[in-house]
Amino acid sequence: MQSQRTSRVLTVLAATLAPSLFSAAQAADGEKSFEIYGFAMLDMIQDTKRLDPAWEDAFRPSKIAAPEGEFGSNGQTSFSVKQSRFGVKGTMPTGDSTPPITFKFEFDFFGTGVDAGQTTIRLRHFYGEWGQLLAGQTNSLFMDIDVFPNVIDYWGPNGMVFLRNPQLRWTAYRTQSDVIAVALEKPSNDIDAGNIRLVQGWEGAVVNPDETVPDLTGQWRHDDTWGHFQVAGLLRKVGYEYSLAGEPLQKSSQTGWGIDLTAGIKTIGKDQLLLGIVHGNGIASYQNDGGMDVAPTAAPAGAPGAAPTIAGEAVPLTGVTIYYDHYWDAKWLNSKWSSSIGYSYVQVSNTNFQSDGAFHKGQYASVNLIAYPADNVMLGGELLWGKLENNPNVATPLGSGDDVRFQFSVKYNFGTKL
Numbered sequence: 001m002q003s004q005r006t007s008r009v010l011t012v013l014a015a016t017l018a019p020s021l022f023s024a025a026q027a028a029d030g031e032k033s034f035e036i037y038g039f040a041m042l043d044m045i046q047d048t049k050r051l052d053p054a055w056e057d058a059f060r061p062s063k064i065a066a067p068e069g070e071f072g073s074n075g076q077t078s079f080s081v082k083q084s085r086f087g088v089k090g091t092m093p094t095g096d097s098t099p100p101i102t103f104k105f106e107f108d109f110f111g112t113g114v115d116a117g118q119t120t121i122r123l124r125h126f127y128g129e130w131g132q133l134l135a136g137q138t139n140s141l142f143m144d145i146d147v148f149p150n151v152i153d154y155w156g157p158n159g160m161v162f163l164r165n166p167q168l169r170w171t172a173y174r175t176q177s178d179v180i181a182v183a184l185e186k187p188s189n190d191i192d193a194g195n196i197r198l199v200q201g202w203e204g205a206v207v208n209p210d211e212t213v214p215d216l217t218g219q220w221r222h223d224d225t226w227g228h229f230q231v232a233g234l235l236r237k238v239g240y241e242y243s244l245a246g247e248p249l250q251k252s253s254q255t256g257w258g259i260d261l262t263a264g265i266k267t268i269g270k271d272q273l274l275l276g277i278v279h280g281n282g283i284a285s286y287q288n289d290g291g292m293d294v295a296p297t298a299a300p301a302g303a304p305g306a307a308p309t310i311a312g313e314a315v316p317l318t319g320v321t322i323y324y325d326h327y328w329d330a331k332w333l334n335s336k337w338s339s340s341i342g343y344s345y346v347q348v349s350n351t352n353f354q355s356d357g358a359f360h361k362g363q364y365a366s367v368n369l370i371a372y373p374a375d376n377v378m379l380g381g382e383l384l385w386g387k388l389e390n391n392p393n394v395a396t397p398l399g400s401g402d403d404v405r406f407q408f409s410v411k412y413n414f415g416t417k418l
Contacts, residue, residue, distance in 0.1 A: 031100045034090040037415035041085075043154070045078040049403035054117035057082050058110070058155035059405055061362030061386040062290040066401030082110040082119055083154050083409075099131045104138070110154060124164055134169040134183075141169065141183045141217040142286050144230045144262035147274040149323035150340040151366055152380045152409040157344030158289035158364045159319035160276050161232075161260050167217075182218045187211040188285045191240050192292040194354040196310055199298075210239030210251055227272065229263040238282040238293050238314050254294055254314035256282025269327060274342070276321040282314030290346045290362040291317050298353040310353065319346040336372040350391045356398050358391040376413035381406065 043057060050071045052063040057080035065071045087106030094101055106125040111118035127136025139145050143161040156162070169183035189209035196205055215236040222229055239253040258280025265273040284291030295315050298308040323342030347361040363386060370380030387402040 031091055031093055034088065034418045035415065036088050036418070037413075038086040039084060039411050039413045041081065041083040041409060041411040043078075043080045043083060043152070044408045045080065046406045047074070047076050047078075047403055048405070049074050049401065050076060051403060056117075059153045059364070059366075059384050059386060059403075059407075060155050060289045061158050061364055061388050062359055064386055064388040064401045064403050066388045066390055067399055068401055070401070080119070082108065083411075084109055085124075087125070094130065101128050101130045103128045132171045132174075134167070134171070137164055137166045139163075140165045140167070140185060140286060141181055141219040142185075142232045142234045142258065142260055144221075144232065144260070144276065146228065146230075146264050147262045147276045147321065147323075149274055149342055150325045150338055150368075150370070152368060152370065152382050152407060153366060153384060156288060157321045157323065157342065158287070158362050158386075159278075159344035159346045160262075160288050160321045161258075161278050161283075161286050161319070162288035163286045177223050179219070179221045182216070184214040185217055187213065187215050187236060189238050189240065190285050190291070190293045192295040192315075192354060192358060194296040194351065194358070195298075196242075196296050196353065199308065199310065205242055205244055207240060207242045210241040210253065212239055213237050225266075227263065227265040230261075232260040232262075234258040234260075234280065234283055234286065236282065240294055240312055252312055254282055254312055256280065256293065256314050258283035258286070258317075269329075270325075271327060272325045274321065274323040274325065276319070278319045279317070281316050284315065284317055284348070287317065287319060287346055289364075290359050291315065291348045292359065295351040295358070296353040297351045313351050315351065316349040317346065320344060335374075338370045338372075339368055340370075341367040350393050352393060354391050354393070356391055356394040356396055359388070360391050361387075361389040363387045378411040378413075379409070381408045 050065045052071055055063040056078045085108045089104040091100040091102050104125045104127060107121050107123050109119050110122050111120045112122060125138045127134055127138045140163045143163060147160060148156055165185045167183045167185040169181055171181040173180040189211055191207055191209050193207040217234050219232045234257060236256040237253050238256040241249055241251045243249045258278060260278040262276040267273055282293045284293050292315055294312045296310050297313045298310050300308055321344040323340060326339045328337040343365045345363045350358055350360055366382055366384040368380055368382035370378060372378055384405040387400060389400040390398045
């Protein structure tokens with residue numbers, strides 16, 4: 001049923017979007033273009049341990065079984081086409097003396113949220129840009145997509161910032177080498193209620209995110225002959241609300257902030273060293289995997305036997321990514337080859353009132369060998385290792401779990417300009 005529904009949606013999209021956009025572009029004078037692109041991709045995955053079944057087609061350390069056996073028996077196999085992608089992009093004129101609109105609409109089939117584990121349409125990009133103003137969903141200004149290494153795992157290194165977010169962006173300064181931009185982005189708070197329901201009087205507490213103002217992001221990027229570097233910042237209000245039985249709704253918030261420093265350094269030929277370090281408080285929503293924005297802290301009560309004083313804290317987080325992309329000189333094989341090798345981690349400073357199963361640290365490492373035997377054809381194998389460590393600041397921690405995965409993928413690109 002799911003595949004039939006997806007097929008019907010694709011048919012409608014192809015019949016409705018492409019002709020209307022293309023005819024509009026043809027009807028106007030000036031700068032215009034329209035391109036259809038995408039790829040069909042199959043991932044064949046073999047784990048030695050076990051991940052959450054809803055996330056078995058992406059290697060996320062936060063989803064590794066900890067303790068072992070949490071999700072059933074080890075050594076599972078999975079086949080997935082969720083990485084497959086379809087998109088359209090182009091430009092549309094707006095008049096003789098004004099810049100054109102550039103647009104992009106792209107989706108894949110990797111279900112998340114309530115659709116986790118499903119092969120279903122997932123929006124990646126849907127935005128337009130006119131001059132200095134961009135509106136829609138695309139990569140957050142707080143991230144640097146160009147430090148995402150040449151891996152075949154869908155999710156990629158957990159220690160990097162990675163979020164495609166609805167936003168209103170203003171590019172204040174743009175040259176061939178430098179870009180300075182700011183944006184208002186959709187807030188999304190990941191709230192960990194921790195152990196508050198174990199406190200007398202808080203047994204039935206309801207805790208929810210409270211998103212009252214947009215996040216503010218900014219970015220400065222510099223490109224040069226040796227590569228690029230980027231400095232990005234985030235400032236946000238991490239709000240939450242809670243209610244107790246018979247009491248009115250209470251609201252509170254913490255200030256979240258983050259700095260993301262990234263660089264891509266050219267070495268030999270097409271090779272690149274990719275580096276990233278991010279740190280901040282209450283920024284887990286922007287992280288590729290792991291962590292929480294706000295968690296509870298508890299201070300001792302003033303009177304003997306009284307309940308502790310509970311408050312929220314914007315949780316400190318640090319992420320690191322180090323990867324190297326290498327392109328082999330394999331002319332004697334009559335084909336192109338590449339490899340990517342690296343390590344990444346993300347770690348939070350758990351508060352004193354989080355539960356034993358709360359995320360503490362995730363580690364991710366991979367190495368691959370990819371062949372490009374013909375134009376628009378890719379075949380590759382990848383070996384991955386990951387480890388999850390749970391909150392160590394409790395009397396009975398759930399400990400840690402790890403997994404080794406082998407993935408083999410085949411990808412066929414397609415596309416045309418109309």
